[in-house]
Amino acid sequence: MASSTSSSRKRMAGGDGLTNDCWELVISKLEKEKKEEEESNHCLETLSMVSKQLLSISSSFVHSIKLIHNPSSSPISRLFHRFTNLTSLDLSAFRGGGDINALLSRIPPTSVSRLTSLNLSNQQTFPILGLRSILLKNCRLTSLICSNIAFLKFTDITFIADSFPFLQHLDLSFPRGGEGILVVEDDYNNAMNLLPQKLKLLRSVNLSGNFYINNSSFLQLCINCEFLQQVLISRCPFITHAGIAEAIHHRPTLNSISVTNFKEGLELENVDSYFIDSLTSL
Template sequence: MFPNLTSLDLSCFCGDLNTLLSRIPHFVSLTSLNLSNHPTFPELGLRALLKNNKSTLIPHFVSLTSLNLSLVFSNVGYLKRSDMTFIADSFPLLEELDISFPKGISGDDYYYNYNNALKVFLTRLSELRKVNLSGNSYVNDSLFFQLCMNCKFLKEVVMYKCRSITHAGIASAIYQRPTLSSLSLTNFKEAREIENVTLYFIDSLHLDLQCAKFLNDQHFNELCAFLGDLVSINVSGCDDLTNSAFFALLRNCPLLTEIRMESTNIGVSSIPSMDLVEYHQVKSLHLAHNSGLQDEHIKRFALMFPSMQFLDLYACRYISEKAISKVLNRCCKFRHLNFAFYPQPKLFLINFEVSKLEVLNLSNSRIDDGALYAISKSCPRLLHLDLEDCHHVTEKGVRLVLDNCVHLREINLQYCPKVFADTVAKMILLRPSLRKIMTPPRFRL
């Protein structure tokens, strides 16, 4: 029965775990085993399981392991030194290990013995690719460094609530293990106010530091020097970052294609003096909720990023129509634009063509029928149009869009008081490509 079984999750099993494991037949070749949430470590059952698969005794159970073996012991009570020794002896080729949030640890002597065992344990499992040490509160910089030094294939580390880790420890470990692609941590020693920080880099080429309140321009500029292979970064909500951080990214990250700096202080300080360089690789700028952005910044961006395809200026209220027009005329490859909450009524009245544009968000703006006509003529490939809460748009303007945007699939007309409910039926007949209509007020099916 179940000869192809490779993964077994017993985290919610309520019976005798040792008995169950001992009865797993010899022909089952497990590569993933989850034994979380149990009060004790099931050593007897694991010994029987290993013996069933290989009729020899420890430490000759290596033949059972595979190159993608994964063990999960999260939330296990009383994980002892002998338990960790058993795992290291029995599964030396282990690739994924989760020993997060162990219970029952108390007393300085126990902590000392447990931590020493953990250090020996992790250094012996040299094939580890992924490890979760969350809740092991005595995990420190030294242990993290040794883990990165000894596990040459290590890619992902999770260390939530490991309060003895410092900035220096993180930096030295990253430097030691260049294959690392993901580091997730929270409440570490020098940044307790952070809810959650996840770093993705090197292999995935993505760095996510959203809402990392400890970041300032100085720290960030130093970090950028080590991010030469970065292609995507998210520092939204880091409100101490300014223009200096933005331009540090451009100087140090030649492969960067996406920048997310929403709700920062970009635009507040002066633009650093530097030669005007075109960054053709930058395709996406997310700059929503940056009230410091002015025309000078947007005009500079138009010259710097001629291949830009995604621009989000949601709630950036102090940018004129002329500045936006310069961007649209310079960057003709746009596919996604977000000008929600734009206060100027004449947006899009200036002549331009964005023939590849597919998504346009103008919600809560002062757009009117004249601007909608300009959009319909300039954006023939438009697929999604958001006009929510646009009080100056009428049925006439909507019809112009439907006449000219023959590929339109989705339109949002919620809270548009001058678009009447009976318009919906006409829209369906006029534009059969539509798949989703968010209806205007007073519509009843």
């Protein structure tokens, strides 16, 4: 009798007494309650250790991963095969001296087929080869964050414009070594002007710290991107009051703009009524 009771408890603890559908409802309820306490991932991790059934079910509720080191090829394969409902992948803390291109190329198609957000910030290079591999499995990214990329070249910007037509959020802020690498100003501006021509669904853009961004580039962005709502162009020294005012005038949907350290200061003698009126229209 005691043995039978023990066996029954093990089945219940292991999840054998409920169907997958029932457990999905239970986990969904727990996840909803824990989200407010920011403990959702911890809850899923605990459940995943109960049984293989709950491991499989709880894995389907993981939609976001932040990878913080460079695992070997075997663990990375197991990791991504486990999580097949990913919509967000954050590699901004990816370390260990590994090749970011190789990492992206090893991700199985089932893990990126639903991916909509990718963060590649803080990398030494822009991983075109790895992204080409991702594009073979998914070309519907809506958010691409590439802040603090070392040696971001105009060819990288052109690749983004040509490859991700559904982008709504784009962050190319503060490329390291920009003035030393982006030495051909015309090529750089041509690449920047290509972005709004190809990425017409953009709603939020961060181009802060891009040294060669000028009034013309900013204006083209506002003219061509009819859904644009937010622009960050801090530390862009060739942006002027007049350029900001004209760009805002051409994009009535714009409701947020962040600018610092631009060509003229904000001293009273440098600010005209046209500039002030444009800001009040946001």
